[in-house]
Amino acid sequence: MAPRTADTLVPRPSHIEITRAEITLPARVLVSVAPELDGVWPLLQDVLGTPVGLLLVPQDVPGGGSARPDLALTLDLSLAPEAYRLDTRESVRIETSGVPGALHAVRTLQQLIGPRAYRSAPIEAAPVTLPAVVVEDAPRLEHRGVLLDVARHFLPKDQVMRFIELASQRKLNVLHLHLTDDQGWRLPVPGYPRLEEIAAWRHSSPVDAVHGGPLDHTPHGGWYTEQDLREIVAFARTRGVTVVPEVDLPGHVQALLAAYPELAPGGGTAEPLEVWTRWGLNPHVLGTHEAALDFAKAALDAVVALFDSPIVCVGGDEVDTQDWAADPATRAQAAELGLDDVRGLLPWFCGRLAEHLAGHGRSTSVWDEVSGDGLPPAVVINVWRAASSTVEALEAGHDVIVCPESELYLDHRAALGPEEPVAVGGLHTIEDVYRYEPAAPEVVAAAQRPGSGRLLGAQAQLWREYLPDARRTDYAAFPRLSAAAESFWSHERDWADFERRLPAELRPARRRGGRVPAAGRPAAVAAAPGPARSGHRRALTGGRRSDQP
Numbered sequence: 001m002a003p004r005t006a007d008t009l010v011p012r013p014s015h016i017e018i019t020r021a022e023i024t025l026p027a028r029v030l031v032s033v034a035p036e037l038d039g040v041w042p043l044l045q046d047v048l049g050t051p052v053g054l055l056l057v058p059q060d061v062p063g064g065g066s067a068r069p070d071l072a073l074t075l076d077l078s079l080a081p082e083a084y085r086l087d088t089r090e091s092v093r094i095e096t097s098g099v100p101g102a103l104h105a106v107r108t109l110q111q112l113i114g115p116r117a118y119r120s121a122p123i124e125a126a127p128v129t130l131p132a133v134v135v136e137d138a139p140r141l142e143h144r145g146v147l148l149d150v151a152r153h154f155l156p157k158d159q160v161m162r163f164i165e166l167a168s169q170r171k172l173n174v175l176h177l178h179l180t181d182d183q184g185w186r187l188p189v190p191g192y193p194r195l196e197e198i199a200a201w202r203h204s205s206p207v208d209a210v211h212g213g214p215l216d217h218t219p220h221g222g223w224y225t226e227q228d229l230r231e232i233v234a235f236a237r238t239r240g241v242t243v244v245p246e247v248d249l250p251g252h253v254q255a256l257l258a259a260y261p262e263l264a265p266g267g268g269t270a271e272p273l274e275v276w277t278r279w280g281l282n283p284h285v286l287g288t289h290e291a292a293l294d295f296a297k298a299a300l301d302a303v304v305a306l307f308d309s310p311i312v313c314v315g316g317d318e319v320d321t322q323d324w325a326a327d328p329a330t331r332a333q334a335a336e337l338g339l340d341d342v343r344g345l346l347p348w349f350c351g352r353l354a355e356h357l358a359g360h361g362r363s364t365s366v367w368d369e370v371s372g373d374g375l376p377p378a379v380v381i382n383v384w385r386a387a388s389s390t391v392e393a394l395e396a397g398h399d400v401i402v403c404p405e406s407e408l409y410l411d412h413r414a415a416l417g418p419e420e421p422v423a424v425g426g427l428h429t430i431e432d433v434y435r436y437e438p439a440a441p442e443v444v445a446a447a448q449r450p451g452s453g454r455l456l457g458a459q460a461q462l463w464r465e466y467l468p469d470a471r472r473t474d475y476a477a478f479p480r481l482s483a484a485a486e487s488f489w490s491h492e493r494d495w496a497d498f499e500r501r502l503p504a505e506l507r508p509a510r511r512r513g514g515r516v517p518a519a520g521r522p523a524a525v526a527a528a529p530g531p532a533r534s535g536h537r538r539a540l541t542g543g544r545r546s547d548q549p
Contacts, residue, residue, distance in 0.1 A: 010111070012494075112131055180256070184221055204277040
């Protein structure tokens with residue numbers, strides 16, 4: 001099988017020198033890896049060994065031999081973090097300053113081999129050939145992420161790891177795992193067994209929530225064991241991906257309050273709650289009393305024990321404060337803290353969680369609704385709303401990750417047409433996603449002002465109210481996630497050139513059994529204007545809650 005041509009790589013590399021030659025790898029590949037780069041071995045085996053059938057022989061083992069290696073990975077500390085050089089003109093030579101760069105180089109090597117390098121087992125005995133190239137590459141953004149919502153619709157462990165694999169292939173390095181919400185709680189917390197017994201399950205889901213339609217009366221749910229989450233984190237580490245967990249507090253907690261109503265403001269809900277069977281905006285919030293704070297800290301302790309991410313997201317988005325305002329004890333607490341009203345409890349609450357995480361040596365991130373006094377400057381802000389929120393957060397001293405609904409919400413429709421599945425709203429074509437500029441001039445200018453925070457990077461979002469399984473999630477994600485990956489990685493971009501490379505980018509997905517949506521084909525992505533974008537990420541038509549008529 002002919003190798004993939006070198007001028008179709010995604011993301012586009014910083015520099016590539018292409019020759020007309022190609023090399024053939026021997027069936028027995030002698031491999032030399034610098035000790036500092038040993039973390040590359042699992043991916044190396046899964047790219048060159050398992051799918052194509054090559055035998056990888058470490059040079060430093062008995063019988064490895066002293067001949068010139070066929071594949072050598074060497075350390076060059078002069079290279080920037082995640083940068084690499086790949087030279088395949090005579091044999092495979094990779095230079096990098098650390099494991100992340102080595103993993104990126106192997107991903108490029110995988111693309112150069114072509115579709116057979118994406119299989120689960122070898123199905124042919126043909127030689128493995130590569131184009132003879134020199135690639136020099138490095139990302140422009142530090143944080144290149146994608147959010148995967150497993151709270152609205154549970155995804156089994158193996159499907160989460162499969163998605164991590166797909167993200168890593170595109171040189172994304174963060175999976176933001178949204179673990180808790182009104183419709184389901186997926187995180188085990190020691191001492192709180194009703195999270196698994198009650199909060200992880202709902203009895204129905206909306207059939208067509210856009211129109212306030214009926215329920216399907218089909219139970220849905222699931223949760224991850226501690227071992228599941230440790231395995232997800234360990235697998236992600238072999239792919240160069242950090243799993244950032246999100247425990248969404250103090251809003252989006254109806255599933256939690258269905259299991260533990262005493263954690264509501266005032267120590268109890270006005271009426272019994274069930275795990276929510278609707279999408280949209282929910283008025284219920286966690287209380288701010290000691291029992292509620294104790295639970296929040298216990299949940300974060302569980303997260304710290306299971307995840308190795310330096311950042312933990314505590315949510316803070318879409319918090320309706322009416323339950324706080326209705327509770328005398330909560331109003332009194334706000335007054336004692338010197339707050340103007342209960343709305344000031346949101347940054348105060350998130351600030352307490354940030355202090356707790358700091359005690360574990362972890363940083364905290366929140367969504368951009370959280371701001372103001374009580375929120376430590378060290379808290380990272382995930383900006384999903386107006387571009388002006390990015391500038392405001394930076395000027396307040398916060399590091400920022402841009403996650404704009406207007407460009408990077410992949411649960412929004414990718415094309416127009418009656419054949420498109422139900423989506424939350426808006427139209428974000430492949431080209432819209434590709435042309436998004438995370439380092440806009442006003443953002444760069446704000447980050448350069450004295451005392452400002454840093455632009456850490458960007459992140460695409462897959463909220464999964466309307467993506468009930470892995471197949472539907474793939475339909476929404478690809479190829480727009482590839483477009484986002486190039487926006488986050490490549491220093492120079494050209495839409496026409498990316499459109500030319502798309503067919504080669506999609507071939508491995510087809511061989512993996514993934515479905516390429518019609519909306520993913522460039523010919524189907526017209527420049528016609530779409531419907532007005534929703535003004536809210538989970539609000540639907542006209543900003544109404546999905547349970548309103």
